[in-house]
Amino acid sequence: MSEQQKISFSVYGMNCASCASTLTKAFETLPNIQANVNFSLEKASLTFDKTQLSEPLAPAINQILLDKGYQTDYETLVFNADWSCASCVEKTVKALKKHPFVIDVKTNLITKTLYVETLQSLVNAELIQTLIAISPYQLEQKDNHSSQQKLINKQQQEKRLFRREKISLLLALLLSLPFCIAMISMFINDTQLLSPIMQFALASPIQFLIGARFYKGAWQSIKNYTTNMDVLVVLGTSAAYFFSVYSMLSGHHTHLYFESSSLVIVLIRIGKYLEFKAKKSSSQAIASLNQLQAIxxxxxxxxxxxxxxxxxxxxxxxxxxxxxxxxxxxxxxxxxxxxxxxxxxxxxxxxxxxxxxxxxxxxxxxxxxxxxxxxxxxxxxTKLHHIISLVESAQMSKAPILQLVDKISAVFVPVVLSIALLTFASWMLIDGNFEAALLHSVAVLVIACPCALGLATPTAMVVGTGLAAQKGILIKDLNTLQMAHKLDYIAFDKTGTLTKGKVGLEKVTALDSDFYPILLALQTASKHPIAKAVVEHCQSLEVEPKQLTNIQSIQGEGITATLNGDNVYVGNEKILTRFKVDKATQLATHAINVAEDDNVIYVGYKESIIGFFLIADQLREQSQQAITDLQKLDLSTLMLSGDKYQVVEKLSSELGLDGFYAQQSPQQKLQHLSRLQQDHLVAMVGDGVNDAPALAQADVSIAMGGGSDVAKHTASMTLMRDDPRLIAVAIKLSRYTWRTIRQNLFWAFIFNTIAIPAAALGYLNPTLAALAMTASSLMVLGNSLRLKTSQSSI
CATH class of the missing domain: 2.70.150.10 (Calcium-transporting ATPase, cytoplasmic transduction domain A)
Incomplete structure (x- = not known):
């Protein structure tokens, strides 16, 4: 029997989208593994069938990360062990290493301590209990840091990393400042302020210390037979630097481009620093949710x-x-x-x-x-942990547009390398000027960084799903976020969706002063939902119940009892027949006309009707506004309900729905949805077990937060509070997010379409190319973060 499981873990050291694509392919070389690596979130997720694992998974993940040059978060679990000899230790180690999530096991027989290394994200109560259970000898876990403390430690680690980045960037800026001053001087009065030796002395630490991360990333990429952004940066800046060194040693001091290689590296490092800050801001929703947990x-x-x-x-x-x-x-x-x-x-x-x-x-x-x-x-x-897991899962999933962008990014760098070579060859053929050919090809390499393209979609998606979570909307996958903006119809179940799913009293008519005391006395002992509503209504009026005897429930009719030797009763028309009550005559005496409706409940004393009321599912206060909001978005609304025609028609008219279908079985709801889906995209909103088939059928399925677990598991979107107005909010978010993605992709493609030919034709030098490339990435990130400022209009 299949047992699907999904795990996720942090991945550090990726520099662009092609790194994520390469790592995804590496993980998918493992048997029966589906992988997804998200560059923007710095996370990987693996989906697998537990019954199909042929080898421990965690050691394989660890080896791939080591081979590819990336890092993750590890944790060592510490146990006290009940050992008496070396043989006990060996048996324990052998047993625990069979667990798929164990990377390594170390022991100390003298202190009787066991150390189990694993990925930090895999550590939970279930893993610890399983390790204790499979050990042949008794284990007792030593106190570890709480999950909240681990989060605090991780945040402190990120702050230290951020501080190192700032120090490194400050050093880069100080070393490059003389180049900036010299360039301004050359522009104003054609004066060279820096000697060749001084330029070499300033450029070398920038090239090999500040730029070390690019060399490391390029080497890892080449080792893995792929190309990424680091390869472009290293090729471009190294060509300019080493050509300058050659010219300096040859005595050609007018042909030095140390400032170009240096400023390119500094500008890209500035961009990476700002990009790091923006990416952290885009995933703030998860951090905020994690911080809600008590210690x-x-x-x-x-x-x-x-x-x-x-x-x-x-x-x-x-x-x-x-x-x-x-x-x-x-x-x-x-x-x-x-x-x-x-x-x-x-x-x-x-x-x-x-x-x-x-x-x-x-x-x-x-x-x-x-x-x-x-x-x-x-x-x-807990519900909180479930919400965090859903948001993380949604942000790690891939919408179809993301898969397309990944394919483009995978071939982008090789194409750019080809264009750079072609540029160099063309300029050499045109005028034989090696310097010009080199500079123009370097400009192509620098300008064509694929960061903007790689960040265009995931950053907007992460911000969109994070905003949805903050507003009480859980989106299970990015495909739902992508589909929601194209919807044509919203189909609603009635009970528990547009209504509260809770019986209420309407049009209560008392024909005798004993009506409320008798009604309350008859219903107090009943567990029926109608009885509960009656009791709440009577208690709100501060009614004192009568003292009744011989209370009995009659299936399908109501409740009877005795008051001072006389019959009292509450129920439908059948109970009136039982006590020979002439309903028509008695109501006519009071000039009351009651429609033939099974929802009328009568209260009788002896052979007289002393009052009645209607029972109805209460409409949610927000339903009217929800329908109005959806119709303002040019969406058609309809109701698919199993309730009676008259009830559904009345509610549909009251809410102003565009259509309705009453007395529908789950199968009939499916048929209606299928017909609509032939020409339209349709969302289904429901809350009950009987809504699950329709939710599974719909293009976008939405479950109410207070609904059944089956409905919430089936739906691709869950409203954390029972407020149908959130449906319009979700669709607006989808539209805003999709608009942002299209803007990002447009600018990313337009930038490369214009900038690469401009660099190849000699209109951009490497320094301007670096500045333009950094600006393009920041523009995409900034546009994605603008989603946060647009939430006030949602």
Whole structure:
């Protein structure tokens, strides 16, 4: 039986989209592995069938990363082991190395300590429990850092890396400043300020220290029989540098281009620094979600509360949450009430009052009350972790447009190398000027960096999915984000989608003063949804129930009881027939006309009707605005419901839908969607188990956050709060994102289409080429980040 699993991990050291493409191909050489490496996010994801793994996976991943020259985050798990001899150690090592996620196992028999190395992203409670289970000898994990502490450590590591980048860039700027001054001097009065030796002394550390990362990246690329941006930079700057060295040693001091090679490297390093900052900003949504997790929790141990790490909290523990604290786990309130701020988790701006038996979620913020909760989900099972996993999965997936861009990027560098060679050969044939041929070919190499093309799509997609998550919309894959902007129809289920899925009372008519006391008494003991709605309604009126005896439920009719020896009852028309009540005559006496509708519930005393009410699924307050918002986006709306024709028609008319189909079975909903899909792209919105087939059929499927697990697993998009207005928000985000992608690709292609010929024809020198190339990458990144500023209009 197939057991599909997906893992993801960080990858550091990639310099352009072609690096990601090369690494993807390398991972896919592993048996039965589907890989995706995202340059913008610096992450890789592998999908595989656990039953088809022929060798441990983590060591294979580690070896590929080492061979290709990239890095990732590792973690060493430490255990106390119950060993007595070297044979025990050997058996334990042999058993643990069979686990697919174990890279290496080291031991110390004297201290009875076991060290298991793995990828940091693979470490969770399940892995630790599995390692303990497969060990032939008892293991006990030593306390490790909490997941939140690991996140803090990683952020500190990134800050150190960022600081080193700033220092390196500052050094580059100081070394290149004399070149800038000299160029200005040459432009103003044709005076050469720097001697050849001084130029050589300034250019050499820039070339081989500041530019070392480009040489390293180029060497790794050539070792792997591929070409990337680093190859272009190294070829171009090295040609200018070594030609200048040759000219200097030959005494031709007028033919030095040290400033060109140096300024190209410095400008590209400036671009990489700014690109690094922008990429971190584009993936801020994941970082923000990770920071919602608490580090520890107050867990009841006996009669006292103790502070324990969040990883040590278990299901059914009693956890106390003080006012203003983060909620550490998912749980049900046992004692207390408080307003909970769920804005960062669901996008709901107003704090929500939570009382006993209400569910609260990890990552939300407690208000001014102290709560005692019983945990229902911890660690990887919490809603917060599920949301983070979905957002990460969406950002790592590839939309069709991304796959096209990857194919273009893969052939881009070889084509540019060919153009550079052709440029050199052409200029040599035209006038035989080696210097001119060299400079023009170097300009081609520098101007044609594929960064802008590689960043055009993923950065916009990452920002788009991140914004969606912040607004309470979970998008499972980028294909959904790409498809949503092209939708023509939005099809809705009724119950639980446009309505609350909760029975409510309408048009309550009391014909006797005993109506409410008898009704409340009859319904108090019932567990039926109608009874619950009745009790809530009566309690809101502060009604005191009558004292009844002999309460009985009659299947398909209602409830009967005795009041002072006389019959009282509540139910549909069948129960009136049972007690020989002439409905028509009695209603006519009161000049009341009731439509023939099974949704009318009557209350009787002796042989008289003392009141009645209609039961109806309550319309969501946001549904009307949701339909209006969608129609403003030129989308057609319709309802596919299993409810009765009259109910569906009335609701459709009230909301102003463009069409409806009533009394529909799941199969009939599928048929309607299939017919629409022949000429249109259709989204389906639902919440129940019976909606799952239609959700699977639709081009874009949207599940309500409060719906069934089946619906949410089937849907490609989930609304984290039950607000149908978010559908229009998701479509607007898709349109904004897609517009940004098209703008990015347009400018990236136009830039290369114009710039490469300009460089080849001699209109750009290497320094201007570097400046233009850096500007193109930053323009694409800046345009993607503009999505964040457009959210106010969404």
């Amino acid at each position: 520890d929790a107050q867990v009841k141990k006996g009669k006292v509360f103790k502070t324990v790490l969040i990883e040590q909290v278990q299901v059914n523990d009693l956890v106390q949450i003080a006012a203003g604290d983060k909620v550490p786990v998912d749980g049900v309130i046992v004692e207390g009430s408080s307003y909970i701020n769920e804005s960062l988790l669901t996008g709901e701006s107003k704090p929500i009052l939570k009382n006993t038996d209400d569910t609260i979620y990890a990552g939300t913020i407690n208000g001014d009350g102290t709560l005692l909760i019983k945990t229902t989900a911890v660690n990887e099972q």
